[in-house]
Amino acid sequence: MRADWTEQRLYHLIFEHSTEATVVVDDDGRVLLANRAARSLRGVEMEQLFRWSAERGADLVSFRAQLRVGGRATGEVQVRGPDRKVRHVALEGRAHGPLYVVTVRDVTERRAEAEEVRHLRRLEALGFMTASVVHDFNNVLTAMVCSASLLARALPAEDEAPAALARGILDAGDRAAGLVRRLLRTLRREATPPERVNLNTVIEEARGLVELVVGKSIAVNLNLDAALGDTLLERERLDHLLLNLAANARDAMPRGGTLTISTANLPMVEEGAHPAVHDGAYVALVVSDTGAGMSPEALERVFERFFTTKEAGRGTGLGLASAQCFVTQSGGVLSVRSAPGQGTSVVIYLPRAAPAPAVSGARDSLPEPAGGGEAIVVVESDDHVRLAIRSALSERGYRVLDAPTGELALRQSALANLRIDLVLADVGAPGLTGAEVAQQLQARGHAPRLLLMSGLADRDLDDRGVDSDTVLRKAFTTEALARAVRQALGDGARAPEATAAS
Ligand SMILES: Nc1ncnc2c1ncn2[C@@H]1O[C@H](COP(=O)(O)OP(=O)(O)OP(=O)(O)O)[C@@H](O)[C@H]1O
Ligand SMILES: [Mg+2]
Structure with a gap:
């Protein structure tokens, strides 16, 4: 070792060039020594940091008390820098007699990140909550829209004003359903299709x-x-x-x-x-x-x-x-x-889009498909929606059994002396799924088709393993319901085999 490299000098070198900001302070808060990293810690002045006064907060008081009593301490304190900005600083100290050696770390960024993560979690929770509210809202809307379309049909044609009011409700319901779909898509960050x-x-x-x-x-x-x-x-x-x-x-x-x-x-x-x-x-x-x-x-x-x-x-x-x-x-x-x-x-x-295929524009004015006495089991837990669906389908010439759960629906079908042609079930109905109801009916000699309905977003349906393309979307009008049912039944007469019970 060279003569001028005294041990003391080496220790000083190690202290001075450590990347960890380190200071030596006494019990009065006087900073006796601060290494280079400590001196260059931006926005934190060491003298300011170790002013042990009570108004600096309980954290700093407790840090000093730990050092005095236990000889070691960790803590996190806040300090206002020369730029007036508050920095969060983590301290770790050891007492050596009357002197404390303390390492100082600026954790302001980490704090901000943690705060951001908390914020994102809160937003996510809010998203979940909104999604479930929206889902229930969809049921309310389905009941409203279906009832309004039943009302519009029930009103005598010569009574123009009430019929126009009922159509007004339907229109508003349709628009609300559009808003709900958009909200669901936004919540699930799905792109809105053009x-x-x-x-x-x-x-x-x-x-x-x-x-x-x-x-x-x-x-x-x-x-x-x-x-x-x-x-x-x-x-x-x-x-x-x-x-x-x-x-x-x-x-x-x-x-x-x-x-x-x-x-x-x-x-x-x-x-x-x-x-x-x-x-x-x-x-x-x-x-x-x-x-x-x-x-x-x-x-x-x-x-x-x-x-x-x-x-x-x-x-x-x-x-x-x-x-x-x-x-x-x-x-x-x-x-x-x-x-x-x-x-x-x-x-x-x-x-410019290619000219629209003639059918799609005229879809709503097509004659409404009607039933030919086919029997439909409806599984829907919302009473109002179930009632609206039952009325709409009965009115169109279907025989309808309805129940809030799959189990009850099966019991009803066992009691009724009917051959079941279709199971219309909500994806979210509690208990047996629509597919399970259809399978059990099949095992009992029925040959039902299956039509699922839902107010969930595409991704939620995917998560449940349901092909979202085949699902009847809530909120629907009675016309949309009638079309979907007719299509599921195979447009023509009774189907000989169950095909959709998957
Ligand atoms: N019709 C206009 N006539 C005159 N200046 C316009 C017109 N439209 C936009 N500008 C100018 O272009 C600038 C940018 O417009 P832009 O709509 O992007 O932003 P903004 O209107 O200033 O704010 P924001 O739309 O986000 O509220 C405007 O501040 C204005 O100077
Ligand atoms: Mg603007």
Whole structure:
């Protein structure tokens, strides 16, 4: 060993260059020695940290007491740094006579992460709770919608007003069912499948809301091409986009003006198509205002997330960015034309969908399928839903046995002198599953088909091993129920064999 490498110096080297922030403090909180890591610990001043006063909190007082009495201590304390930010610091100390050697670790980030995990868990729990509420809500809705459709049928045709009211309930129920499905999908983070929509219909339906958004001083003009083709996209996001553009137009016309929404099949009358749009298979949507317009600099940045010229608290700068994202995801193109004092036009091209197959549009007006005396066992635990299903099916000429559980349904079928043709069971019914009921009936000489119904989201059905494509989705109308039952029974007469009892 070199003469100048005294043992003391080596110890000092080890202390000074340890990566662990370490200090030596006395019982009065004086820091006698702090190594490099301790001196460079950001946002934590050692003198401040070891001020043992009571107002620094019980944790620090207890840390010192442990050192005094037991000679060792661990603890976590908070300290406000020179930047005024609170840091969480973990301490580990050993007493050597009147001196304490303490290692100091900044655990603020770890604390924040733990807090985030807790937050996510809370959200997840909330999601589960919401999902179960939604599931029950779906049953309520099914009962409502089915009862309303029964009511609509029961009312004499000449009584127009009550029939219109019943249809109103049905419509509202349908929309509520749509909302519930969307909520379930959001909860399960499933993508919403695109729908075939006609922009004109969406715009006409959104008109009321758009007028509300822009206020009375702005006139709303619709200029819709009656021959407009359909397009495929997420309907709710389109509503959102229209409202976003309307809000932008309103902000650009504080003293009033005109907002025009036009649609057209391509090619557009004005200026021709966007370079990225090649052929005629697009529909165009143009939202223009007579407002202030944009400077070239602003125009260049409109699609940047968080770019806004609005005062804090008014704009987030996400409106056009998310509009563009949605349009691009739908296979379209969005562009903005604007100049100061010249107003602004947002031009959107969306791919045109192939013409709809004739049947699907006319589906609701097809003659309603009826029963021919087939016997159906309904397993549904919700009394109201069960009652509505029973009424709807009996009215259509089916013989119906219904029970809240599979076991009771089996008992009922044993008592009734009927040949069971169909088991209609809720996926979530307690006890025997629909498939088990069907199998047991088969063992007793029946030949039932199986139709499952559910208000659960696709993933939940997958988790239960149920093919979600074959399930009748709640909330359904009595018409949808009648169609599904007829289809499950094989559209024609009685089926000779059970086929779906899997
Ligand atoms: N119709 C318009 N006329 C004039 N300027 C507009 C128009 N639409 C958007 N802008 C300009 O583009 C900026 C970005 O618009 P965007 O919709 O993305 O965000 P925002 O409206 O500011 O905030 P947010 O929509 O998130 O509330 C606006 O702040 C505004 O300067
Ligand atoms: Mg906006």
